[in-house]
Amino acid sequence: MHVPDGFIDAPVSIAAGVAAAGAVAVSLRGARRELDERTAPLAGLVAAFIFAVQMLNFPVAAGTSGHLLGGALAAILVGPYTGVLCVSVVLLMQGILFADGGLTALGVNITVMGVVTVVIAYAIFRGLVKVLPTGRASITTAAFAGALLSVPGAAAAFTAIYAVGGTTDIPVAKVFTAMVGVHVLIGIGEAVITAATVGAVLAVRPDLVHGARGLATPLKLRVDGELVDAPTAAPVPVAAARSTKPVWITGLVTALVLAGVVSYYASASPDGLEKVAADKGIDAHVEEHASANSPVADYSVKGVGDARLSGGLAGIIGVGVTVVVGTGIFWVVRRRRRRAEDLTATSTSVPTA
Template sequence: MHVPDGFLNAPTSIATGVVAAGAVALCLRGARRELDDRTAPLAGIVAAFVFAAQMINFPVAGGTSGHLMGGALAAALVGPWTGTLCVAVVLIVQALVFADGGLTALGTNVVLISVCTVAVSYVVMRGLLRVLPRGRGGTLAAVFAGALISVPAAALVFVGLFAVGGTVAVPLGGFTGAMLGVHLLVGLGEALITTLVVGAVLAARPDLVFLTRDQRRPLELRDSVAPASPTGARS
């Protein structure tokens, strides 16, 4: 999904760069409502995990390979605003330090891999949580579906961008089919990895999963002092 330089023309790349910059600025404001002393360190851990996981490719089909995008994982663990920032930071470091994705295409990659995957996955997950049974099983089913759908959705956005500003003359129908076919398989890998990681966090520290924040019961303080004996009672 990392778009290299030259796939999109200059006006399209500039437009996606403006959209990416605006999205990051908006997320910086929104993240203030999601982060606290407990979740801020988790955001750094999520960004580091996504960075490392994106370096590992798994075979897909026809000699192609895929890797974790991390949008659904970040959205589930730290929320949509902070999750978008986590993945965007990973993409910026990859482009500037490791030349993974082109510099002129950085805005495009942020829009596709960060903004699109986080937004789509979070909307799907929140929607499914409204209808699925409460609990671990329902949460993981929502996470699996959100991660699975987010990848081909981002691929479709790229197809739209390519139709507007692509620099290579290819049949759009065949290109769309190839993109969806490959990224449905990539989405399956994304869903499996994301579900396993979120499931592990739910088992160990469910309080750290942002997605289920509104499902947790508030702590109740109980008085452990024994009740006083009735007045006048004697032993």
């Protein structure tokens, strides 16, 4: 659902850019509360994984494909604020390096694919977790539902933006029906990928899933014939917690294989937005991408004749750049939180006169 340049007029694109910048600023502050020494590196990995899986277009209807948006997955794994940042990093890398999603439409894409998907998915996820029985199955089920509904929600958000600033005179009702209809099908694929990924991480390291915090039930002891809560154990220091290195390495290798090898077998059909745009005429004023001459534009390395090798190398480059940029950003965010905590500790320990 990467909106290219020319779909939305300049005033609305600017307004969406301001809104997206505000959302990113709020998310930077919120992410400081979500990230710790273990999850900060994993957030960069989540961004890279989303980049890789977005290369795997899957068929959803005759001549139409879909791909992961990733907002639900990121929000559940690393938190909603960090999730917005993860998707924003992916969209920025795709726009600058791979000519995927217009640069003037970056604000629209972050708003639709990042903010809207995260808000809808996480709200539904948290609501279901509160009413479903406590357990891993409930987390996976809630993740499925949140991801499923976030995609048509994003399609509706794009339609609303198009209604205000579309550059073509197409009836909004037709655009809405077509966009939501095809993205309901894409949402099923999104839900399957999200639930499978969240379930896989839950199976090995539930402590690393933000949405599963508080999943463990209190230990019960029988005292004088009655069950009572066992005393709460002291929190384990971060330095003494289980290493996240195996998860990080496994996740990175998986992302590299998906982007470098499996992506070659992805569907070549246009995705939901491209198909609707072509069928309804929304793309009448589409503009050439400013990064069309990038060495890796369109997910192929210039000068490499073999299509499989070219696409695989581009995918590997994309995963590498995204994980480096994402990890760097989240490391800085985490470092600022730690500095703020140190200042607070210092100020409270200094005796007053």
